[in-house]
Each structure stands twice: as structure tokens, then as C-alpha cells.
Amino acid sequence: MKAKKVPMRMCLGCRQMLPKKDLIRIVLPKEGELSADPTGxxxxxxxxxxxxxxxxxxxxKQKxxxxxxxxxxxxxxxxxxGQS
Structure with a gap:
């Protein structure tokens, strides 16, 4: 049996590829305003x-x-x- 592929995403801050589950998603819907997306x-x-x-x-700070x-x-x- 093959090992399951882990989805990887790049962090906006450090530019490292990390597992998607270890990151926080920020989403821009068609309606307009950026927001955090805890469900992904x-x-x-x-x-x-x-x-x-x-x-x-x-x-x-990035432009x-x-x-x-x-x-x-x-x-x-x-x-x-989450750090507490």
C-alpha cells in the first residue's frame, strides 16, 4: 500500500513549504474582504x-x-x- 501524499503549501512569511495542516489559511472570497479560514x-x-x-x-509587512x-x-x- 502506498503512503498517503501530504498536501504542502508555502508560508507567506518564511516562504517554506510546509504541510497544509500546520498552516493558517487566509482567504479572499469573490465578495471581497480577506479573512481567516480555520476550516480550510x-x-x-x-x-x-x-x-x-x-x-x-x-x-x-510584504507588499x-x-x-x-x-x-x-x-x-x-x-x-x-494555540501556543498556550
Whole structure:
């Protein structure tokens, strides 16, 4: 029996390929506003960031993706809650 393939995604902050389940998905639906997608199943274009404050800060500073301050704060709280 073959081993199951693990889906890999790239983090916006550190640019490393990591297992999809270890990342937080950020989604941009057709309706417009970026939001966190904890289920990973929301419709729209997705991007991923590590569950690491350094990666979140790097992703927020990049010009390629402009993350709203409210979303950055929401993700920061989710990351801090997961580290406790």
C-alpha cells in the first residue's frame, strides 16, 4: 500500500513549504474582504501563513499581500491561543 501524499503549501512569511495542516489559511472570497479560514474549505483564493508570530509579521509587512490590521490581530490572537 502506498503512503498517503501530504498536501504542502508555502508560508507567506518564511516562504517554506510546509504541510497544509500546520498552516493558517487566509482567504479572499469573490465578495471581497480577506479573512481567516480555520476550516480550510471556504471558497475563494487562499494563501497560507505559519502558526508563528515572526512569519505573521513578515507576511503583514510584504507588499505582495496587504493584510488588514484587523485580520493580523485576529491571526495573532489565534496563534497566541494555540501556543498556550
Amino acid at each position: 474549505k471556504a471558497h475563494g483564493r487562499g494563501a497560507y501563513v505559519c502558526r508563528n508570530l515572526d512569519c505573521l509579521e513578515k507576511a503583514a 505582495a499581500v496587504r493584510l488588514p490590521a484587523q485580520l493580523v490581530e485576529e491571526l495573532r490572537e489565534e496563534i497566541m491561543g
